[in-house]
Amino acid sequence: MAMDQTIYRELKATPGVWQLGVLLIAFIAAAGGAVLYMEHHGHAVTGMNNQIVWGLPHVFAIFLIVAASGALNIASIASVFGKAAYKPMARFSSLLAIALLAGGLAIVVLDLGRPDRLIIAMTTYNFSSIFAWNVLLYTGFMGIVAIYLVVQMFRRIDYRIVRSAGLVAFLWRLALTTGTGSIFGWVVARPGYDAAIMAPMFIAMSFSFGLAVFILVTLVLFRLNDRPVGEELLKRLGRLLGIFAAAVLYFVAVQHLTNLYAAEHIAVERFLLLDGGVYTLLFWGVQVILGGLVPIALVFLNPSRSSTILASVLVVIGGFAQVYVIVVAGQAYPLEIFPGYEVLEGFHEGVVSPYTPSIWELMLGLGGVALALFAAGLGAKVLRVLPTNLSDANVAAKG
Amino acid sequence: MTNRAEMTRRDILKSGAAVATVTLAEGVTLMAFGGSAAEAAGADAGKRWGLLIDASKCATDCNDCVTACKVENGWGSEAENAHIDPEQAAQWIRKVTLKDKETGRVTSAPVMCQHCEEPPCVDVCPTGASMQRPDGIVLVDKHICIGCRYCMMACPYKARSFVHEPLTDQKANSPRGQGTVESCNLCAPRIDTGRIPACVDACEKAGHSAILFGDLKDPDSPISKALKTYPSVALRDDLGLNPGVRYTNL
Numbered sequence: 032m033a034m035d036q037t038i039y040r041e042l043k044a045t046p047g048v049w050q051l052g053v054l055l056i057a058f059i060a061a062a063g064g065a066v067l068y069m070e071h072h073g074h075a076v077t078g079m080n081n082q083i084v085w086g087l088p089h090v091f092a093i094f095l096i097v098a099a100s101g102a103l104n105i106a107s108i109a110s111v112f113g114k115a116a117y118k119p120m121a122r123f124s125s126l127l128a129i130a131l132l133a134g135g136l137a138i139v140v141l142d143l144g145r146p147d148r149l150i151i152a153m154t155t156y157n158f159s160s161i162f163a164w165n166v167l168l169y170t171g172f173m174g175i176v177a178i179y180l181v182v183q184m185f186r187r188i189d190y191r192i193v194r195s196a197g198l199v200a201f202l203w204r205l206a207l208t209t210g211t212g213s214i215f216g217w218v219v220a221r222p223g224y225d226a227a228i229m230a231p232m233f234i235a236m237s238f239s240f241g242l243a244v245f246i247l248v249t250l251v252l253f254r255l256n257d258r259p260v261g262e263e264l265l266k267r268l269g270r271l272l273g274i275f276a277a278a279v280l281y282f283v284a285v286q287h288l289t290n291l292y293a294a295e296h297i298a299v300e301r302f303l304l305l306d307g308g309v310y311t312l313l314f315w316g317v318q319v320i321l322g323g324l325v326p327i328a329l330v331f332l333n334p335s336r337s338s339t340i341l342a343s344v345l346v347v348i349g350g351f352a353q354v355y356v357i358v359v360a361g362q363a364y365p366l367e368i369f370p371g372y373e374v375l376e377g378f379h380e381g382v383v384s385p386y387t388p389s390i391w392e393l394m395l396g397l398g399g400v401a402l403a404l405f406a407a408g409l410g411a412k413v414l415r416v417l418p419t420n421l422s423d424a425n426v427a428a429k430g
Numbered sequence: 431m432t433n434r435a436e437m438t439r440r441d442i443l444k445s446g447a448a449v450a451t452v453t454l455a456e457g458v459t460l461m462a463f464g465g466s467a468a469e470a471a472g473a474d475a476g477k478r479w480g481l482l483i484d485a486s487k488c489a490t491d492c493n494d495c496v497t498a499c500k501v502e503n504g505w506g507s508e509a510e511n512a513h514i515d516p517e518q519a520a521q522w523i524r525k526v527t528l529k530d531k532e533t534g535r536v537t538s539a540p541v542m543c544q545h546c547e548e549p550p551c552v553d554v555c556p557t558g559a560s561m562q563r564p565d566g567i568v569l570v571d572k573h574i575c576i577g578c579r580y581c582m583m584a585c586p587y588k589a590r591s592f593v594h595e596p597l598t599d600q601k602a603n604s605p606r607g608q609g610t611v612e613s614c615n616l617c618a619p620r621i622d623t624g625r626i627p628a629c630v631d632a633c634e635k636a637g638h639s640a641i642l643f644g645d646l647k648d649p650d651s652p653i654s655k656a657l658k659t660y661p662s663v664a665l666r667d668d669l670g671l672n673p674g675v676r677y678t679n680l
Binding site for chain 2 (some may be wrong): 372
């Protein structure tokens, strides 16, 4: 295979780059303040409680972690599946994957009741816990993708090494997303979780969310430095996004149809699909229609640069809604501890648990996003990961 | 009436109780009882402690077991709950009043950690803080709990609480910690010193004797005999967790 002739250059420090950097640092600082406030006063100041134990921070974290493994897709398509058109974007795809994962993990860690004990989580493992496995999968992902990025950046290297590193990273990311989905899929106690399909569904979600985030972040960075991105390339990425978004809808449909078939799960399905209030609205309105059907229609019925951009924004919004419904609605729906009985008195037995996220949780979540974007931008600023030109003529020349 | 509490006390003493002293911080030494993995190893693997709760003896308007647990373990004081939502308050044990949907019969019973033989909270805990002693008691080692709350996600009984606020006036026998998860430990410190759990004791004193405590592995213990004689159920039996807490006349 011919050597890659794409020219990679660091991001130039234009005023726009500085302004964006300062804005992101402000969000990160605000998150830091929120964390100190929550640690000082305890989680009492959050909307989370003993019924909704994971809230908005976890929605942000899981979205970022899922998107991280998906952001690596561009690189995988280039090195593992040999599509030359994707190769110029492969380096940044790897970098963005690491950055998104770092942002997501920062949120999870800073939301812990005892973040000061992180060292315990890193050194004491209970291997029957998928959480413990995830600690290894996440740290391993960072290391493997970092190596993958480095070998991609070597000027003269046997391409088989890049392809091997890319294959390991691809397989690892499949394991990682399986682990993330299984956090929920393996919780037998809760009817809203407890489904093997969670793992493959999370993989489909990662393809979709990760690509959407990659498209948006890349376009912003290119715009900041006036580097061209071709219309045909964006249409192509848009079509791919449409296919991924359809795959997510497919898994969602199979999950709910399977549940609807089982009498024991009809109540929880009724809650999610029919009378769950904000969750039902988020599911149908934001996740399925706005974040699924609309972007698919846009990229296939009216393929264009703006359709791809709008579809990417909608997929991100729909993705957040989907993760929110999975994480929060799955806990809000009551546990059936006493089948066949009506609970006259108790402690929130058999009723939907309310949850109103606090500003602190939102600040922490946004701070994680800002951290991920800042890390990606900083990486592009100091490393030669962004190509100077993604115009159609240039990309086509690569074959 | 036979004094079940006395019988179980002898039960425990025969077992050779495990007591440990632990240094919590420099200069602060507490008698700690099976509260960490190392100390729990001293628990008797030949026993499996359990409870049998007779709902027909449990009075709907009585809350003595909950009060006794609060006093024993130092949770749920008015000062503690003053600044937090009720949903954020600790709940080691709670009373529920149930009405059979078909027959309309009303019963009440306490619900606490069910001390499963196959505890999901222990399976999911990333650090091993959520643990099971050799004698079947399921509890949290607060020294290594990082406060991730995955165990609360996994518990089918809502038996666990997260400490949402700074704590004051803790009990020396039951150290708690802001940012860590806690739940009924079957009064392991009392069991390890030959006493019965506080809720069982309080129920006896209230004259109900609705909670029977004992060794499920000993075929001659009152709890094993009662389980052999009367029908009983485990909550969420479909999950196959084999809880150490069972209910009769529910």
